[in-house]
Amino acid sequence: MDTKVQQKIGLKHGSGGRAMRQLIEDVFLSLASPVDGIGLSALDDGAAIRVGDRWLVITTDSHVVHPIFFPGGDIGRISVSGTVNDLAMMGATEPVGLTCAVIIEEGFPRADLERVVASMRETAKEAGAPFVTGDTKVMGKGQVDGLLLNTTGVALADRVVSDAGLRAGDLLVVTGSIGDHGMAVMARRHDLRLEGDLRSDVAPINGLVRAALAAGGEDVVAMKDPTRGGVAGVLHEMAAKGGVGIVVDEPSLPVNDEVRAAGEMIGIDPLLVANEGKAVIGVRARSADKVLAALRAHPLGARATVFARAIAERPGAVILDTGFGRRMLAEPEGELLPRIC
């Protein structure tokens, strides 16, 4: 008897690591069909389809974060930021339309719903992204926990940036401190003492990305936002898709003190933790300074820094240079951080 028949979906299949990637490749990739552009099979932040001389960019994310209100943000702000940022990661910084699909548990307080919707409205305004349509479903008490959102984004772009464009010699920039979102949610969930100082970084960064693209032009060759799976997950994808090795200069990574402290308490490396307002940007070395300057001139990019470089050796591998020595950074397996976004 085929044991596959009895296989169950586990929390690891939603954690942004290897187990999730495997499930997507084994099950959802079968939905792919050829398109003119970047389709499902590219497994990029979204799709980009040729329409005349432009690109139609589409991305979707559901959000199930728990609790729905946390230090620095809420589920509404994540849902808009996540979608705006995935569009931006494809090079599309001017959203044409967002969708708002909500699934609500019977008995959910209307005041909380209104607060979430207000947050969505403000975040969309911040991003210059108009909501154009939506859907509302209600499930019985106990059939769903609170409130779930799905936001899909659509944009047009003249040029797209995939996550597969790295080649040896390219530099990798991170736009700011890492690990803030995931640590803030975890701390709130576990009632950690540090909580007061931890705040999610959740924000729409399409304006920041616009500045980087304006400065770097064609020399911006790869982008990805380090959400589930964290920066480690992004580096593994970029290395595998670009056919390069990546060497990370760990000491240069911006990590807030509270995030480092919380990470030590909980036992999780900030490199594995979700961010909701950051990008990892691959740049041809000759344009790195220009891109860095543009990022730093933007309020959301003040701490932008080069933290890694692509090499020809060891394609697919991510090597961590700790300052004391080198070790391999494994692909996240599926760390048990359910409902982090």
Add this chain to the structure above:
Amino acid sequence: MDTKVQQKIGLKHGSGGRAMRQLIEDVFLSLASPVDGIGLSALDDGAAIRVGDRWLVITTDSHVVHPIFFPGGDIGRISVSGTVNDLAMMGATEPVGLTCAVIIEEGFPRADLERVVASMRETAKEAGAPFVTGDTKVMGKGQVDGLLLNTTGVALADRVVSDAGLRAGDLLVVTGSIGDHGMAVMARRHDLRLEGDLRSDVAPINGLVRAALAAGGEDVVAMKDPTRGGVAGVLHEMAAKGGVGIVVDEPSLPVNDEVRAAGEMIGIDPLLVANEGKAVIGVRARSADKVLAALRAHPLGARATVFARAIAERPGAVILDTGFGRRMLAEPEGELLPRIC
């Protein structure tokens, strides 16, 4: 103290009737911003935004149907059909891209997931609609019941059809029998004896709609699919938005015998029950025969018929002519049919 603060969301807010419309108007309409075209505030089946000399059409739906497998279909087939059909209701019969966002309960059988995905794939193929991107989240056991889907669709169209175009003298066509989907799901859920004969009508009808548009051209003036809220809900919206009254010739409505029988057992009028493979189409009277002939020539439109007409009197009202007399057909309130789609 403001009692609103203590208000809770109820099942009626998801049932497609007056209560849901009110919630959407009171809470979600605040997300609307002006767009060049049909935006959120039109509350149509989707949005249509001017892009050059064409329209970018966007629609989204989450699906929470229970059980996920039912006679005639499953949650995957609904999710693709629902989105393809909402695009078609806007006049966009050639989807450019679909998204697939899944939320899965920990412990969900992988074999069931594969079965649903296979159904999505086949339905998308039937509709000629490519999946281009997606998202996968997992929630802990007991935090969500089984499997939820969201499918967003994007298309380009040369001409759009709103749900607001009726004027006095127009005729209303329904493309086939009514009430099949909702009755089939209810019967399966309640283990009604009739079940064997009841089958959901769930299907993508973009091909059928394409035929109607080709035949009727500019004389097809309003379209809407009678999902939650049923045909009664659609007629109320079309009457209110068009500023017309609508007179329904009840005896001419196609209703399958088993649906009628189940409706009598459960005590629900098929006019209030969800369909997932039907359209209500408003046509200028002079083109009704042509449109009807085109619909009937298509396998999904064999039982298409004119069943109502728009009148100048009593704008916003829906009047049911039973053959024995006339009565007002009330707007559905929010019949308690949770998780019907």
